Amino acid sequence: MNEKLKLENQLCFPLYACAKEIVRRYTPLLEPLGLTYTQYIAMMVMWEHKSISVRDMGKLLFLDSGTLTPMLKKMEKAGWISRKRSEEDERMVMVSITAEGEKLHDRAEAIPSKMAGCVALEGDEALQIYTLLHKLMKSF
Amino acid sequence: MNEKLKLENQLCFPLYACAKEIVRRYTPLLEPLGLTYTQYIAMMVMWEHKSISVRDMGKLLFLDSGTLTPMLKKMEKAGWISRKRSEEDERMVMVSITAEGEKLHDRAEAIPSKMAGCVALEGDEALQIYTLLHKLMKSF
DNA sequence: TACAATTAGATTGTATACAACCTAAACTTT
DNA sequence: AAAGTTTAGGTTGTATACAATCTAATTGTA
Numbered sequence: 001m002n003e004k005l006k007l008e009n010q011l012c013f014p015l016y017a018c019a020k021e022i023v024r025r026y027t028p029l030l031e032p033l034g035l036t037y038t039q040y041i042a043m044m045v046m047w048e049h050k051s052i053s054v055r056d057m058g059k060l061l062f063l064d065s066g067t068l069t070p071m072l073k074k075m076e077k078a079g080w081i082s083r084k085r086s087e088e089d090e091r092m093v094m095v096s097i098t099a100e101g102e103k104l105h106d107r108a109e110a111i112p113s114k115m116a117g118c119v120a121l122e123g124d125e126a127l128q129i130y131t132l133l134h135k136l137m138k139s140f
Numbered sequence: 141m142n143e144k145l146k147l148e149n150q151l152c153f154p155l156y157a158c159a160k161e162i163v164r165r166y167t168p169l170l171e172p173l174g175l176t177y178t179q180y181i182a183m184m185v186m187w188e189h190k191s192i193s194v195r196d197m198g199k200l201l202f203l204d205s206g207t208l209t210p211m212l213k214k215m216e217k218a219g220w221i222s223r224k225r226s227e228e229d230e231r232m233v234m235v236s237i238t239a240e241g242e243k244l245h246d247r248a249e250a251i252p253s254k255m256a257g258c259v260a261l262e263g264d265e266a267l268q269i270y271t272l273l274h275k276l277m278k279s280f
Numbered sequence: 281t282a283c284a285a286t287t288a289g290a291t292t293g294t295a296t297a298c299a300a301c302c303t304a305a306a307c308t309t310t
Numbered sequence: 311a312a313a314g315t316t317t318a319g320g321t322t323g324t325a326t327a328c329a330a331t332c333t334a335a336t337t338g339t340a
Binding site for chain 1: 141142144145146147149150151152153154155156157158159160161162163166177181184185187188200201202245248249251252253255259261265266268269270272273274275276277280
């Protein structure tokens with residue numbers, strides 16, 4: 001059997017499995033805030049940018065409108081953001097953070113340090129993997 | 141703003157983004173074979189094990205029955221595998237590869253080397269990330 | 281040996297993901 | 311300015327993922 005078609009020799013598979021598992025571990029921490037993981041990273045964009053087009057958010061998160069549009073509608077309904085078509089360019093929809101959305105930031109403060117405890121890597125290794133993944137991500 | 145809640149300071153995010161992007165790049169290579177990425181890794185298990193329980197496949201792939209059951213039914217319909225409840229332990233369902241499933245192996249042979257060209261890492265870096273991700277995966 | 285606890289899959293419900301396609305708006309080019 | 315092209319979002323359809331729950335089979339135990 002072709003060794004290259006063995007699961008243990010894949011580079012993509014551990015990437016896929018680790019990503020899923022870590023997202024899964026975020027879930028109980030995000031659940032009290034009412035956020036899913038994807039909504040959480042969308043809120044990170046909002047906390048930092050306050051107002052941004054769907055297009056630019058998609059570029060930051062590597063997500064397209066097929067994923068973002070329904071999710072942003074849910075987040076609008078939850079009261080964390082508002083959506084409004086831009087007046088300068090009517091093709092664009094601007095997403096803006098609300099006061100409720102800002103409040104979530106305080107409640108999310110404890111999450112990063114809690115998650116750090118879930119990752120079984122020494123500090124040095126975490127930095128290595130961070131560096132390598134960023135290099136890979138920038139090549140996309 | 142809390143620096144720890146910035147997207148660029150997350151470890152999980154590049155993991156999530158890289159995994160999605162690499163799976164996305166597999167898609168056109170797998171499409172002629174009629175496989176999705178998840179079906180492809182399931183076939184890897186089948187090519188190696190020939191016959192395995194749903195439970196054990198789930199442990200190898202980090203997937204549960206909620207994902208596997210519907211997918212394996214599709215793969216059975218496609219003719220690559222067969223599903224049969226075990227006679228020794230009627231709780232278990234054994235999945236076995238068919239002749240059609242074995243044929244797919246030949247057609248998949250070219251995929252790993254094609255994918256290698258999609259990853260913008262030097263040989264050394266690919267090994268590093270492989271090692272770190274496996275360490276992380278084993279801690280689950 | 282009854283009976284409680286565990287286990288394996290299946291099912292249901294919710295939430296992504298993304299390709300493919302559609303519409304409207306903005307931009308290019310002639 | 312009219313026609314063709316590109317762009318931004320929205321919609322549809324398909325395929326995961328996974329929590330929660332259910333059923334049937336098996337195992338552990340008093």
